[in-house]
Amino acid sequence: MIVDFIDEQRAAGHAVESICAVLTSLGAPIAARTYRAAKAAREPSPGVLRLAYLMNEIHTRAFVLHPATGGYRLRPEGLYGRRKMTALVRRSTPNASRGSVDRAMRTLGLQGVRRGRGVRTTAPAKDGRRAGDLLDRNFTADAPNRTWVMDFT
Incomplete structure (x- = not known):
C-alpha cells in the first residue's frame, strides 16, 4: 500500500x-x-523469468502426467544430458544457452544417464578383512620421529 x-x-x-x-x-x-x-x-528480473520459462519448457519435454496416479512420470527425453537437452530445447527456443539449460536441469533435478560402469579405484582383499589398528586411533607421539603412520589403501 x-x-x-x-x-x-x-x-x-x-x-x-x-x-x-x-x-x-x-x-x-x-x-x-x-x-x-x-x-x-x-518484479522478478528478466533472467529469472527466462529461467522459469526454460524450466517449464524442459519440464514439459522431460515429464508426462500419468493419468492413473495423477503424478508425473519421466519420459525418455528426461534421461538426456545437457548437450542433448540443449539441442532438443533449441528447436522451440532458439536462444536457449547451454548454461541456462544446465542451470534449469540442475534446478529440476535432472541428470543425463551415463553409459558404462563407474571407475573403481580400490579392490577389496580376497579374505575381506582389514588390517588391524595398531595405534588404537591414538596418533600422538612422545617425541618427534617416534610414531610413524602411513596409509596403504
Whole structure:
C-alpha cells in the first residue's frame, strides 16, 4: 500500500527520498532502501523469468502426467544430458544457452544417464578383512620421529 503511494508520488515528479522523509515525519516510517527492496521483490528480473520459462519448457519435454496416479512420470527425453537437452530445447527456443539449460536441469533435478560402469579405484582383499589398528586411533607421539603412520589403501 505504501509502495503504491510512493509510485503515485514518483509519477507526479517527486523523489523517493523526499517522499520517504515526509512519510516518516507523519508517522509512517519507511526508508528509500526498503521501498526499493520491496519494488525489486515484486518484479522478478528478466533472467529469472527466462529461467522459469526454460524450466517449464524442459519440464514439459522431460515429464508426462500419468493419468492413473495423477503424478508425473519421466519420459525418455528426461534421461538426456545437457548437450542433448540443449539441442532438443533449441528447436522451440532458439536462444536457449547451454548454461541456462544446465542451470534449469540442475534446478529440476535432472541428470543425463551415463553409459558404462563407474571407475573403481580400490579392490577389496580376497579374505575381506582389514588390517588391524595398531595405534588404537591414538596418533600422538612422545617425541618427534617416534610414531610413524602411513596409509596403504
